[in-house]
Amino acid sequence: MAKTKYVYFFGNGDAEGDESMRSILGGKGANLAQMAKKPLSLPVPPGFTISIDVCQEYYKLGRKYPAGLDKEVAEYLAKLEKSFGKKLGDESDPLLVSVRSGAAESMPGMMDTVLNLGLNDKSVIGLATKTNNERFAWDAYRRFIQMFGNVAMGVDHDKFEEIIDEVKAVRGIKEDTDLSVDELKTIVSKYKEMYKKEKGEEFPQNPQEQMWDAISAVFGSWMNPRAITYRKLNNIDENVIKGTAVTVMAMVFGNMGETSGTGVGFSRDPSTGENHFMAEYLINAQGEDVVAGIRTPMDISALEKQQPKIFKEISTIRDRLEKHYHDMQDMEFTVQEGKLFMLQCRSGKRTGPAAVKMAVDMVAEKMITKEEALLRVKPDQLDQLLHPQFDTKALKAAKPLAEALNASPGAGCGQIVFTAEEAVEWDKEGKKVILVRKETSPDDIAGMYVAQGILTSTGGRTSHAAVVARGMGTPCVCGCAAVVFNAKDKVTIGGKEFKKGDFISIDGSTGRVFGDVIPVTPAAVSGDLETYLSWADEVREKSVRTTPSGKKVNGFEVKANAEQNEAPQAFRFGAAGIGLCRTEHMFFEEPKLTSFQKMIISETTEERKKNLKEILPLQEKDFYGIIKTMEGRDVTIRLLDPPLNEFIQAETPELAAALAKKLGVSIELINKKYAELNEHNPMLGHRGCRLAITYPEIYETQVEAIARATAKVEKEGLKHDVRIMIPNVTTFAELKQIREQAEAVIAKVNEELGTKLKFQIGSMIEFPRAAATADKIAEYADFFSFGTNDLTQTTFGFSRDDYSKFIDSYLDQKILLQDPFKTLDEDGVGVMIALAEEKGRSVKSDLHLGICGEHGGDPASIELCYKLGLNYVSCSPFRVPAARLAGAQAVIKAKK
CATH class of the missing domain: 3.20.20.60 (Phosphoenolpyruvate-binding domains)
Structure with a gap:
């Protein structure tokens, strides 16, 4: 009997998988393999993907792994080490890896990731010496402890943030990038003290143990509450999308100085569908900084001035990926000391209007057929094109409090809430809400779903809030520096104070925020949507079946x-x-x-x-x-x-009296008729043709x-x-x-x-x-x-x-x-x-x-x-x- 294969390698211009293997490798693993091999042959760090089959076995066996997986992973780790020329846990020149999730269907931010895995108290010193960059090494270790401690070991994320905020407050600095080497060392020490207090043991120092803990955390995140909620909200059938794969990939670093950075981009605008490169970039940062919305990035156009060679290279890759996949691509990339690496590509989440425009444009560009275009848009996405928009006259008369990044289009008006839990609770009471946050996290998914709009003070158009809002068709304004959180349940927007429950309006199409309720007007079918639906009508009219x-x-x-x-x-x-x-x-x-x-x-x-x-x-x-x-x-x-009783409201003496007066008859007659018409099971009673x-x-x-x-x-x-x-x-x-x-x-x-x-x-x-x-x-x-x-x-x-x-x-x-x-x-x-x-x-x-x-x-x-x-x-x-x-x-x- 042939041995079951669970692990697949990619890197150095070749791969064991390709884009057709999404059901085995997940979207991330399949696309990394495709990018690594011909004809694309893009610069992808080497790594290996543990298949979705393992995820299924993991849950069948009570969160245990199938026999032989440990040996297969060890074999592929050795292959990765040889390919990259570094060893996991080496004290002088350590290999660091990322451990990331990837289901067959994209679920942005819903499952877990661990970066910089392989660092410990000894290898951080070796990394600092090898790179001649002590600040980079200690920043990487700080990030690893925080991410691993939260994702793999369950320590509250806020406890780490409290420590880093305290250290920054002592010197009066705001950005993580302003932290000195000594301050980073202090943070690492405090992190480990807090970790020991929370977990009752020292922070793990064995990189092999770290890796398996991280792999288990990623497989475990398939069944975390936010992932389950996301699948329910997006009608993802768990009988079809059966789990997540885990990709272990050599780390490349965007936080090694001014010639390094990280970016997230879309080959077309995911909000409008316009055919231009919409990407954002952070210098001296790691990818999570962009996606999590912790810092507000700069537009990719700034990279053209700072590093024109890198800008030209990523722009060329953007075109090649879109032509290869025949779809708009969402891509993550890192620049390490002037060298570009591709970390991910996938078909990008987009708004309804953008989906329709892209489909129509790609047919005109002869990239796809009309029938392919008709399968590109989810029917529910069309609702976004029919949502009411702000009344033009009222919008002209309204004075905006602030203007920021137009992350997801549409008109949103409602009462301010500050947590996802409040949004869900108020929605159940029939209230319309705007979720106002510093940044959103994947745990906010349920609140984001019910909100009329989302407003964040940090983050860009590629942050978690923006990506998820676009996928849901929820208006979103991101990176609004004019939003200042004063105290619990209070916020200042453009100098004006608001409390929980106050009404605001946001325009996700322009990025403007208003302190008033702005009236809306109904939408109509026109333009690209009219063209698109005419194709749908043609297909239906010509259909024949038995x-x-x-x-x-x-x-x-x-x-x-x-x-x-x-x-x-x-x-x-x-x-x-x-x-x-x-x-x-x-x-x-x-x-x-x-x-x-x-x-x-x-x-x-x-x-x-x-x-x-x-x-x-x-x-x-x-x-x-x-x-x-x-x-x-x-x-x-x-x-x-x-049934006729639905037209006679006489359940109480007051209602009976009012009806008798209205019809000019006695209360006795009303009560008599009400009694005659009242039924125990009216749904199956005297109704319809029986009348x-x-x-x-x-x-x-x-x-x-x-x-x-x-x-x-x-x-x-x-x-x-x-x-x-x-x-x-x-x-x-x-x-x-x-x-x-x-x-x-x-x-x-x-x-x-x-x-x-x-x-x-x-x-x-x-x-x-x-x-x-x-x-x-x-x-x-x-x-x-x-x-x-x-x-x-x-x-x-x-x-x-x-x-x-x-x-x-x-x-x-x-x-x-x-x-x-x-x-x-x-x-x-x-x-x-x-x-x-x-x-x-x-x-x-x-x-x-x-x-x-x-x-x-x-x-x-x-x-x-x-x-x-x-x-x-x-x-x-x-x-x-x-x-x-x-x-x-x-x-x-x-x-x-």
Whole structure:
């Protein structure tokens, strides 16, 4: 049996892996290997990567390593030492290494890193002598103790910071770079004293032990809270992305003086997508200083003046990497005494607007195809392009308190909070917050996710705060020196003091900060987004697939769930039609509500019809508005769905008295009707088509209003395509009876107005019985629309109103892998849809099928709907652009 290979080498112009091995080496390891070997052959320090397989074994074995790994690592460490000409732990010329994480999917800052590993009390002296740079050696040792002590041994980061701040305060200095050799030695001594007090033992001096402790810490960080949170927030499937690799690489040093430095760059602007090199650089520093935002770096353009040769070299590498990977690259590099080294490259995180612009530009540059471009943007990223922006007039009138680095675009307005925990807590209370920090750390991920915006006093456009904010689409302003923290819960911004809870606004597009609430205006689909989505529409329109039941289906549309006031927005966002117009929403508006309430409390059919007659012209006006707005696109109008008790608010004596007064009836009548209408389980009660069976005049009035509105639109010479949908159908007999009643009303209107109106009449499929008898229902239906909210409830037996009490436990324990009310359950609900598709189309091969539940805007659910042969999905207007893209991606993935 062949020995399992766990470790892979890279360096000196060759490597055992390449970019195709992300699932084994992780993104970092795979890309380092690719950069090291031909055709790129870039200057990469040598090292080795311990595979993701080890991470899986590590957790399976109870945080222990598989047999033979220790020998394999020792073999590859010896190879690294030979390649670099130094030995780990050598007292006169020590090899120092970094130990870094790298999953197959980029998770910036979420897992751990240790730098300068291999230093101890003896080798630090050898390093100082060998480099003839005592300050560099002691600064490296100080950094190592702090990072290793925190990451590998669990000592609180703040305890190290307190010591260094105390030493700086004695001499009144602000920057770490101003510390003298003696001060660095003092800090190292104090660090070790504090470490012994915290851990009850001396700081580890054996470099081999240090290395294994660091490797274990990196593997352990796969399951740290921030990494778990990041995977949840970014829908990273742990069944696909199964762990992290660990890369051990020879250290090169950016903190060896004025000809050394470190930088992070993006081959295109990750905020805007503009095709220019956006990079930042720190002289005499290590990479963590840039990423952590501890110091605010300078723009890469400054390097062109200081070290033109290095600037030219890194600019050339930027172009080569982008051409090789056909994508925007995020790269880390270090300059050691005038020599450039590449430490990392990966496809860079970017905002939604930047992702769209890059995709469109790269197609124009013939770097990628349209289909490749359509797979480059996550559907949820499009939401960022549709977020409201600050009102132009209000923005011109507002006076900024400060201006700093525009790290992530967008308008953010909210109340100031100073910790991630406060942000989460206030968000739960429904408050909108701006997270204000000196700098953010990976542990702040949950607070950053819920914040309307992020403002930091230090750090640049490549800091942790900026990178994570861009990935989330959260507005961010970084490196704002005008932000001064006075005391707990107080901050001064541009000379004005603010306390926790005060409102500020930030503009992530310009970097400006305001001390006021600035109004916002809605966005529109235009420019690059319009071009991009037109490609998506083209792919969906031309799509052809065969359903599981063997039927051929052409095209895949995206419609909107909308009423009259939302229809224009749906139209602007590119909806092909209205897949669900909820008529009950219209009844909640006055004066219709009063007339409808009078109808509900009516004691006789005649009285009910009289009150419905008052509603008829009002409903007709609503329907006319939406049909006209959609300019010939189809409009599917669902007849009344909810139970009548939702319209009678009489839970308390005060509410009953107010309603009685409003309707001009006795309190006794209100209480009587409320008692009659009250149900133990209204979701499965007297609602939808059941109302039409007991009170046919309700649906008859609605159908008449639809017919008259359509006739009016037709008379004006305008196009129309109106469809009528019946909810809550469980048996063909319900639909048959209601269809006959509706057709009789339509015939009556045609006779009166001299029109020849025809309407498609379809059924919602919301219950397992409806799916199981879809062949019988199809005999009386022109189309099916799956109400997946109720279909999920009735298939699972979960109440959507109550399932929150247990769903988190189900997800945490992996009893369910997805929340079934957010993403369609393929194994249960999906089977019901497939059954209805097969049975329905066995009767009518051209039966039109779609969904109109909340799932219609979920990318994974859209992919399933395409696979099952549905003709369309319908979602809220603001999800339409994302659904247009998700639908196209489903088509492209199905081809592959």
